[in-house]
Amino acid sequence: MMTREECAALDAADPLKHFRDEFALPDGMIYLTGNSLGAMPKSAPERISAAVNDEWANRLVGGWNSARWYNQPTDLGDGIAPLIGAGPGQVVVGDSTSVVIYKAMAAAARLRPDRRVIVSDLSNFPTDRYVVEGLVKGLGGGYEIRDIGDLGTALGDDVAAVLLSQVDYRTGARRDMAAVTAQVHAAGAIMVWDLCHSVGAFPVDVGDADFALGCTYKYVNGGPGSPAFLYVAPRHQADAENVLSGWYGHAEPFAFEPHFRPAEGVRRFAVSTPHVLSGVALSAALEMWKRVDLHAVRAKSVALTSLFIDLVEAGGDRGLTLASPRDPDERGSQVSFLHPDGYPVMRALIDRGVHGDYRAPSLLRFGFAPLYLRYVDVWDAAALIGEVLDKELWRDERYAQRLAVT
Secondary structure: OOOHHHHHHHHHOOOOHHHHHHEEOOOOOEEOOOOOOOOEEOHHHHHHHHHHHHHHHHHHHHHHHHOOOOOHHHHHHHHHHHHHOOOOOOEEEOOOHHHHHHHHHHHHHHHOOOOOEEEEOOOOOHHHHHHHHHHHHHHOOOOEEEEOOOHHHHOOOOEEEEEEEOEOOOOOEEOOHHHHHHHHHHOOOEEEEEOOOOOOOOOOOOOOOOEEEEOOOOOOOOOOOOOOEEEEOHHHOOOOOOOOOOHHHEOOHHHOOOOOOEOOHHHHHOOOOOOHHHHHHHHHHHHHHOOOOHHHHHHHHHHHHHHHHHHHHOOOOOOOEEOOOOOHHHEOOEEEEEOOOHHHHHHHHHHOOEEOEEEOOOEEEEEOOOOOOOHHHHHHHHHHHHHHHHOOHHHOHHHHOOOOOO
C-alpha cells in the first residue's frame, strides 16, 4: 500500500501542481466536494472587483458595450466550448441548469413532432426528471415519459428525445457518449446530454450529440450559482426553436419589434439579460482553463480516485460498500461508498476537515478536482475516514441532526 511519503513524491512530480496555488483553499481542509461546488480561483475577486468598481461604478450603462456585458452569453459559451469538444458559435451561457434543460428538451421534442415519448432515467439528477415531467404536462397532446431501464428496449419509433447524464451524480458511473448517441440516432430520436458532472473533470466530446448542457459551478469553478451552458449542434441551429422566446434571443433586441424573430445561430437560445457579475466570476475560471491540459486532468483523476479506493478499502470491513465502478474507465471523477449511517459519518468527517457530501438514503460522495487536490490529501482523507469509522466517532448525537443542505 502506498505510503504518505510516496504520495508526496507523486505531488512533487505532478504536471498540474502549480494550479493549486491559483485557488483559495482554507488551511486544514481536505476538499472532496469539487463535484458539488468548485473552489474559488484567486483571480475571481479581482475580476469581480474590476467589474463592480470600474465597469459598473464608472461606466454605468456604457458597460454593456465597452465591457462586453451584452456579449456575455456567447463570449462565455466560446470559453466553455473547448471543454466539451465543441467549436465557436455552438454554445450559449445563461439561465440555470433547470431552465436550460427545459429549453433543450422542448426544442428536441419539436424536432420530432410526430413522436410523443421522451426517454429519461430515474437515476438522473432529480431536476432533470422534474423538468421533463413539467414539460410533458405543458406539451399536452399525449406526450409521455418512458423510464430508460434498458436503453435498447426503451427506444422505439415513438421516441422523440432522450435525456441522460453522462456521469451519474450518485455513483460517478460514466456512460459512453458516442455509443449511446449512435444508438439513439439509429432509433431516429434526438440525444440530449447532461454534462454537469463531466465538464472540467475530464475531456468531453459532444461528438454527434444534438444538444448538451451543464452547470459551471462544479469542476469548472465558476462560483455558486454560476450560469449554465447549452450546446446546440450546428445542424440544428437554423431549425431548433427556443420555447422561451425572450428578447435576448431576438435577431435584433434593440429594434424593439412587437413580435419575436429568432437570432441566427446559437444566440437564439439566449433568453434574458445575463447575470453579469456571475458571468464575470465564471470568466475568471475560464481564463485559467485555457492553460489546462484536460488529458493530464483525466490521468490525475484516475490516479487519485483509484488511490482513494485502495486506501479506504485497505482498512478492511468498516461497513462501507463501494458504490462507484471499480474500473476507472467506467467512472467520472468521484468515488461513492454506501454506509448504513452515512449521514452522521459524513458530518463527523467534515468536523475533522474532510469535506465530502451525503446523498440519501446512504451514500457518501467524494469528488476529486485534480487542479487543486493532492495525493497527500487523498492519503490523509483515507486515514481520517478510518479513524472516524474504527473509533465510531460518528455516533456523537450532534451528527445525527440534519442540516438543510447535505
